[in-house]
Amino acid sequence: MSEGDYDYLIKFLALGDSGVGKTSFLYQYTDCKFNSKFITTVGIDFREKRKVYNSKGPDGTSGKGQKIHLQLWDTAGQERFRSLTTAFFRDAMGFLLLFDLSNEQSFLNVRNWMSQLQVHAYCENPDVVLCGNKCDLSDQRAVSEDEARELAEKYGIPYFETSAANGQNVNEAVDFLLDLIMKRMERCVDKSWIPDGTVHTNGPTNLDLSEGSDRGRCAC
Amino acid sequence: MAEQPLWEQIGSSFVRHYYQMFDSDRSQLGSIYIDTSCLTWEGQPYQGKIAIVEKLTSLPFTKIAHSITAEDHQPTPDSCILSMVVGQLKADEDPIMGFHQSFILKNINDAWVCTNDMFRLAIHNFS
Numbered sequence: 001m002s003e004g005d006y007d008y009l010i011k012f013l014a015l016g017d018s019g020v021g022k023t024s025f026l027y028q029y030t031d032c033k034f035n036s037k038f039i040t041t042v043g044i045d046f047r048e049k050r051k052v053y054n055s056k057g058p059d060g061t062s063g064k065g066q067k068i069h070l071q072l073w074d075t076a077g078q079e080r081f082r083s084l085t086t087a088f089f090r091d092a093m094g095f096l097l098l099f100d101l102s103n104e105q106s107f108l109n110v111r112n113w114m115s116q117l118q119v120h121a122y123c124e125n126p127d128v129v130l131c132g133n134k135c136d137l138s139d140q141r142a143v144s145e146d147e148a149r150e151l152a153e154k155y156g157i158p159y160f161e162t163s164a165a166n167g168q169n170v171n172e173a174v175d176f177l178l179d180l181i182m183k184r185m186e187r188c189v190d191k192s193w194i195p196d197g198t199v200h201t202n203g204p205t206n207l208d209l210s211e212g213s214d215r216g217r218c219a220c
Numbered sequence: 221m222a223e224q225p226l227w228e229q230i231g232s233s234f235v236r237h238y239y240q241m242f243d244s245d246r247s248q249l250g251s252i253y254i255d256t257s258c259l260t261w262e263g264q265p266y267q268g269k270i271a272i273v274e275k276l277t278s279l280p281f282t283k284i285a286h287s288i289t290a291e292d293h294q295p296t297p298d299s300c301i302l303s304m305v306v307g308q309l310k311a312d313e314d315p316i317m318g319f320h321q322s323f324i325l326k327n328i329n330d331a332w333v334c335t336n337d338m339f340r341l342a343i344h345n346f347s
Contacts, residue, residue: 018281038315040317040318041318041342041343042343042344042345043315043341043343076314076315076343077311077314077315078343080279080280080281080311081262081279081311081341082261082262
């Protein structure tokens with residue numbers, strides 16, 4: 001597939017306290033390749049991956065595969081200094097919210113991240129997948145699966161126990177988020193909820209729009 | 221060549237000392253602040269040597285390295301020194317980020333101390 005050859009450009013943002021494994025998680029998802037692009041001035045790092053999404057038709061049959069260009073955004077670690085620009089949140093369509101199963105504080109801070117999301121994301125109930133990362137460190141576990149599930153249920157979001165170290169549930173979590181996004185799009189007839197320039201079919205009438213307003217794409 | 225003005229000499233040796241301490245052992249930074257010193261760190265205010273050192277030592281990274289790109293120093297009307305630094309930093313294995321930091325230095329009992337300190341990462345909004 002050439003650079004511009006896709007049906008949908010979808011942007012995900014990885015969030016969570018510093019040290020929970022966001023960068024390793026995305027690294028694992030993008031097949032362990034160091035292919036990230038870093039934009040210094042805005043402090044974001046992003047990785048890309050191509051996927052084919054098969055939507056289920058109303059009769060349960062699989063429709064035509066849609067070519068997805070996934071952009072996975074990562075911070076440059078500025079949350080350590082307390083300065084995440086809110087534009088980060090606004091331009092993303094889906095969120096991977098990570099905490100560290102061996103660090104209780106990172107779990108307690110999930111509430112703060114959720115309230116920040118509700119304020120700054122493109123809508124009040126964006127699609128979020130909660131990931132309890134580092135599940136391979138079972139002897140250091142500080143958060144039980146039950147309490148994590150309980151919190152996820154409170155917010156009505158899915159929960160996965162993941163390991164960026166051995167890859168457990170990493171693909172499942174991201175694919176689940178993609179599925180939520182694609183289903184949301186299918187539900188929205190006019191697609192007016194979508195953040196600017198994020199997603200458009202590549203039909204001739206929409207091509208200009210998708211190119212022109214796509215601010216988040218790498219300008220380097 | 222004429223000797224550098226005094227404020228340039230004091231300002232630049234302070235800056236060198238500050239980042240050398242910051243990068244090696246942040247807990248030592250208490251020696252440059254006093255109880256009325258103010259720090260604004262990414263928009264959050266801290267006052268007094270103890271609160272400032274507590275903030276700086278609690279930053280969640282183990283390694284940090286600063287690289288100074290440029291610094292400017294001026295004498296103020298009340299015999300202090302105003303310093304501004306533009307540079308880059310790398311915390312642990314994170315990507316390199318730009319930062320700005322400004323200081324006011326004051327001579328008290330023949331020692332220079334930092335009365336004001338403001339820090340921001342050079343991270344911008346989109347569009």
